[in-house]
Amino acid sequence: MLFxxxxxxxxxxxxxxxxxxxxxxxLEAGGTTHPMLRIPLMTYFLHGIGAVDWxxxxxxxxxxxxALRNNISAWPAGIGLGxxxxxxxxxxxxxxxxxxDTIANSTGNDAWSMTNMxxxxxxxxxxxGYFTDSKAHGRGxxxxxxxxxxxxxxxxxxxAAQELGYKIRDPNTNGPITDGFAPMDFYLKNGRRWSAxxxxxxxxxxxxxxxxxxxxxxxxxxxxxDTNRAYGVEYIQNGVTRVALASKEVxxxxxxxxxxxxxxxxxxxxxxxxxxxxVSY
Numbered sequence: 001m002l003f004x005x006x007x008x009x010x011x012x013x014x015x016x017x018x019x020x021x022x023x024x025x026x027l028e029a030g031g032t033t034h035p036m037l038r039i040p041l042m043t044y045f046l047h048g049i050g051a052v053d054w055x056x057x058x059x060x061x062x063x064x065x066x067a068l069r070n071n072i073s074a075w076p077a078g079i080g081l082g083x084x085x086x087x088x089x090x091x092x093x094x095x096x097x098x099x100x101d102t103i104a105n106s107t108g109n110d111a112w113s114m115t116n117m118x119x120x121x122x123x124x125x126x127x128x129g130y131f132t133d134s135k136a137h138g139r140g141x142x143x144x145x146x147x148x149x150x151x152x153x154x155x156x157x158x159x160a161a162q163e164l165g166y167k168i169r170d171p172n173t174n175g176p177i178t179d180g181f182a183p184m185d186f187y188l189k190n191g192r193r194w195s196a197x198x199x200x201x202x203x204x205x206x207x208x209x210x211x212x213x214x215x216x217x218x219x220x221x222x223x224x225x226d227t228n229r230a231y232g233v234e235y236i237q238n239g240v241t242r243v244a245l246a247s248k249e250v251x252x253x254x255x256x257x258x259x260x261x262x263x264x265x266x267x268x269x270x271x272x273x274x275x276x277x278x279v280s281y
Contacts (some may be wrong), residue, residue: 003027003233003250005219005262008083011253012196016204018251019211025244026211027235029218029258030080037086038192047076052087054079056257077255081215082197084255090193092129092145092185094121094172121172129185131170142199144189158183217242222250222266 004015007028015026034052036042046052056075058065065071078084097114104112122138130147131137158168161181169180187194204211214237221234223243232245252259263269267280274280 002248003244003246005233005250005252006083006254006258007081007197007201007213008078008253008255009085009196011083012081012085012200014251014253015211016200019204019208021210022248023210024212025246026213027217027219027233027244028081028213028215030078031215033080033082033086033195033197037195040090040186040188040191040193043087043089043193047087048074050079052078052080054257075257077257081201081213082195085187085196086193090186090188092172092187096178097173098178127185130183131173131185133170133173136170136173143187144194144199145185146188146191148184148186148188150183154183157181219254219262220265222252222262222268224266 002018002022002024004011004018004024004026007015007026011026011028015024018024030052034046036046037052048055054077056077058073058075061071061073065073076084076087078087080086094117100112100114100117104110110116118136122136122141124141124143125138126141126144127137127139128144128146129137158181162168167180169182171178171180171182172185189198201213205213214235217235217237219233219235220241222230223232223234223245225231230246230250232243233250234241234243236242252262254262260269264274264277265279267274269279
């Protein structure tokens with residue numbers, strides 16, 4: 001059995017793909033999607049609510065966040081099936097296209113090239129956005145992408161950009177020029193938020209026999225043997241500490257903060273800091 005920790009933007013995809021051919025146990029600290037999160041505008045009203053947000057806070061900043069109380073910034077991170085894809089701004093943006101080629105060149109791995117990545121993006125898209133070039137976008141994938149309803153202010157800004165000589169262009173095309181303005185596409189389906197859970201887990205959660213999901217199961221430690229090989233995890237569910245043993249692998253997809261935190265709680269990280277916190281390593 002494989003263990004997947006977290007069901008956010010990465011964890012949902014990993015769980016879907018691996019459970020096609022392996023038995024997978026998915027451990028998620030939260031529960032099902034809050035119904036209000038289907039309404040795009042409600043996103044920002046639900047930040048800071050424990051049912052959907054880990055409610056992280058930065059340490060006081062010395063040279064930033066001057067307008068915030070004690071120079072401390074909120075750092076929203078989604079909790080529950082779908083993770084941060086439940087509370088993010090839903091903007092569909094692949095990233096700077098030259099960046100993929102830079103990764104390919106620096107690693108010597110052509111799989112990261114934009115030429116290859118473009119085919120992957122097209123495969124996962126169900127695109128119904130502003131830009132209709134079939135060479136740049138795909139249909140029938142698991143990620144539903146739709147155009148937004150532009151506010152009059154946005155329309156005027158786009159016109160002003162054109163008057164200044166800028167192009168209105170698809171920010172997700174295969175370059176090489178990336179300067180310009182664009183109306184943004186969003187992760188939506190029929191005007192409602194479309195999360196990673198919607199795209200990759202909702203249709204298999206009750207039907208795929210190889211997949212087991214345990215909600216409200218907060219992983220607290222990755223278990224390591226004498227050779228530092230992960231063989232399971234320790235987690236808390238309903239106030240009870242439990243242990244799950246893996247026959248294959250443990251995969252952490254708990255987000256940029258939680259994954260790093262779990263590694264450190266498991267004794268993997270900066271030696272001096274672990275020693276300071278009393279964590280065995």
